Amino acid sequence: MGDPKAFLTIHRKEAGYRPVHDRIHDFGEVEQTLNSNDRRQQASRCMDCGVPFCHWACPLGNKPPEWNDALYKGDWELAYRLLNSTNDFPEFTGRICPALCEKACVLNLMEHEPTTNREDEAAITEHAFEENYVRIHHPERNGMKVAVIGSGPAGLVAANRLNLSGYTVTVFEKNEDAGGLLRYGIPNFKLNKAVIDRRMDVLRAEGIEFKFNQNINVEKLPDGFDAYVIATGTPQARDLNIPGRDLKGIYFALDMLAQQNRVLAGMEFKREELVNAKGKDVLVIGGGDTGSDCIGTAHRQGCRSVTQIEIMPKPPVGPEDPQNPWPNWPRTLKTTSSHEEGCTRRWNINSLKFIGKDGKLTGVEVQEITWKPNPEGGRPLMEPVGKPEVIKADMVLLAMGFLKPQQPKFAPNVFVAGDAASGASLVVRAMAGGRDAARQVDAFLSAK
Structure with missing residues (x-):
C-alpha cells in the first residue's frame, strides 16, 4: 500500500462525460478518461481495507486493493495481470458494469466517495492493449472438445477458460457476429464494438473457433463434442399485451x-x-x-x-x-x-x-x-x-425486461451458464456464470 493516507487528502475524481451538445450527434463513447497521473492518484485512494468489501461485492471476486496498489506504483503490467486473473474481459466491465464494488467500498460508507474502481479497471486494460501486455497463449491440447452455444459474455468467458485449460472449443452463434447483448443490445455510445472485435482477435488467435449464423436447437446439440455449455441468454422480451398492441409504431x-x-x-x-x-x-x-x-x-x-x-x-x-x-x-x-x-x-x-x-x-x-x-x-x-x-x-x-428461459432436462455433459440459467441480470454476473460453467465442465471431463 503506497500511500495509506491518500484517501484523506485526495477526493474522488471521475472522468465524466463528453458535453451533451457534442455527444448526442454521434454514437462515440460518451465517457471520457483521466490522464495517467490523475488515474494513479485515484488508485492511491484505495485503503487496502482489512476486510475488502469490494472483493465481496464483485460477482467475479475482483481484487481492487491489489491492482489499485500496482497502478498507483506505476506497474501497469502487474495491475493488468492481477485484474485479468479474476476478470477475463475487464475492457467490457470497465465500461458497462454498475460497479457493485464501489458501492461496497468503505470510502462509500464514510464519505460517499468510493475508489474509482471501474474507471481504473478500464484504464488498466486500455494501457495493457497499448503496451502489448495482452499476450496470445497457445495452450497444450488435452484431446477433448467442448461446444459453447451462444457468444454473449457468459459464452465468451466459458470458451476462454476452457480453451486456456486445453480443450478444443467451438462457439456456435445465431447472429452474424459475436458478443450477444454486448454487441446487439448495448449502444456504441457505451461500448464501442471495436473493443469487442479487438478481444475476438485474441480469442481466435488462441485457437477458439467461431461459427456464426448457427441457430442451434438446444435439444438437438451438434455431434462430436465431449461437453456442451448453453449460454443462449434470455432471448424473449417481456411483452405488454393491452388493447392496441397491433398498431404500427x-x-x-x-x-x-x-x-x-x-x-x-x-x-x-x-x-x-x-x-x-x-x-x-x-x-x-x-x-x-x-x-x-x-x-x-x-x-x-x-x-x-x-x-x-x-x-x-x-x-x-x-x-x-x-x-x-x-x-x-x-x-x-x-x-x-x-x-x-x-x-x-x-x-x-x-x-x-x-x-x-x-x-x-x-x-x-x-x-x-x-x-x-x-x-x-x-x-x-x-x-x-x-x-x-x-x-x-x-x-x-x-423495455420491461426479459423472461427467464425454461430449459429442458439436459444430459450430464451439458451445462447452462449466465442468463440462460439465472434469467436476465448484469453482464458481470453472466461472466461469473460462464466461469463457473467452465469449472464444472472441467471437473466433469477430468473425472470422466
Missing part, C-alpha cells in the same frame, strides 16, 4: 438497439424496416438500463421528445438506501448519461391501452397508480389514482 427495445448497432456496423435495411425515432415523440415503457439505452439512441436518431414511464415507485434519492444499507447495493434513483440528454421521467404509471389512427400509433392511455401492502402477503396490490390520461407518442419502445 410499437417495438421491443432490442428491435431498435440491435438494428442501430447493425446499421453502424454497415448493414443496410429497407426504409420500411427501419426502427427510427427521427422526428417522433417517443415513449419508453420500462425504467431500467435498457430503457435508458433507448433514450440515448432516440436522441441520436433525432427524436422530437422522449418520455420514460415506470410502473414501480420512484426509488429514493441517494446516496443511501435505508432498505439496503451498506455494503449492499443501494436501490436509489439512477440518472444515466442518456437521462442527462433530456427526458421526462415518471413513476407509478400503468399502461392501459395503445391508441392509434389508421393503424398507426398516436398515443398511450395511462393511469397513475399507487401500491398498497397485500393483506395476504406477497406482491403489493396496485390501485388506480385519479383519471386516465393520454401520453402523445408515435413510437413506443417496450
Whole structure:
C-alpha cells in the first residue's frame, strides 16, 4: 500500500462525460478518461481495507486493493495481470458494469466517495492493449472438445477458460457476429464494438473457433463434442399485451438497439424496416438500463421528445438506501448519461391501452397508480389514482425486461451458464456464470 493516507487528502475524481451538445450527434463513447497521473492518484485512494468489501461485492471476486496498489506504483503490467486473473474481459466491465464494488467500498460508507474502481479497471486494460501486455497463449491440447452455444459474455468467458485449460472449443452463434447483448443490445455510445472485435482477435488467435449464423436447437446439440455449455441468454422480451398492441409504431427495445448497432456496423435495411425515432415523440415503457439505452439512441436518431414511464415507485434519492444499507447495493434513483440528454421521467404509471389512427400509433392511455401492502402477503396490490390520461407518442419502445428461459432436462455433459440459467441480470454476473460453467465442465471431463 503506497500511500495509506491518500484517501484523506485526495477526493474522488471521475472522468465524466463528453458535453451533451457534442455527444448526442454521434454514437462515440460518451465517457471520457483521466490522464495517467490523475488515474494513479485515484488508485492511491484505495485503503487496502482489512476486510475488502469490494472483493465481496464483485460477482467475479475482483481484487481492487491489489491492482489499485500496482497502478498507483506505476506497474501497469502487474495491475493488468492481477485484474485479468479474476476478470477475463475487464475492457467490457470497465465500461458497462454498475460497479457493485464501489458501492461496497468503505470510502462509500464514510464519505460517499468510493475508489474509482471501474474507471481504473478500464484504464488498466486500455494501457495493457497499448503496451502489448495482452499476450496470445497457445495452450497444450488435452484431446477433448467442448461446444459453447451462444457468444454473449457468459459464452465468451466459458470458451476462454476452457480453451486456456486445453480443450478444443467451438462457439456456435445465431447472429452474424459475436458478443450477444454486448454487441446487439448495448449502444456504441457505451461500448464501442471495436473493443469487442479487438478481444475476438485474441480469442481466435488462441485457437477458439467461431461459427456464426448457427441457430442451434438446444435439444438437438451438434455431434462430436465431449461437453456442451448453453449460454443462449434470455432471448424473449417481456411483452405488454393491452388493447392496441397491433398498431404500427410499437417495438421491443432490442428491435431498435440491435438494428442501430447493425446499421453502424454497415448493414443496410429497407426504409420500411427501419426502427427510427427521427422526428417522433417517443415513449419508453420500462425504467431500467435498457430503457435508458433507448433514450440515448432516440436522441441520436433525432427524436422530437422522449418520455420514460415506470410502473414501480420512484426509488429514493441517494446516496443511501435505508432498505439496503451498506455494503449492499443501494436501490436509489439512477440518472444515466442518456437521462442527462433530456427526458421526462415518471413513476407509478400503468399502461392501459395503445391508441392509434389508421393503424398507426398516436398515443398511450395511462393511469397513475399507487401500491398498497397485500393483506395476504406477497406482491403489493396496485390501485388506480385519479383519471386516465393520454401520453402523445408515435413510437413506443417496450423495455420491461426479459423472461427467464425454461430449459429442458439436459444430459450430464451439458451445462447452462449466465442468463440462460439465472434469467436476465448484469453482464458481470453472466461472466461469473460462464466461469463457473467452465469449472464444472472441467471437473466433469477430468473425472470422466
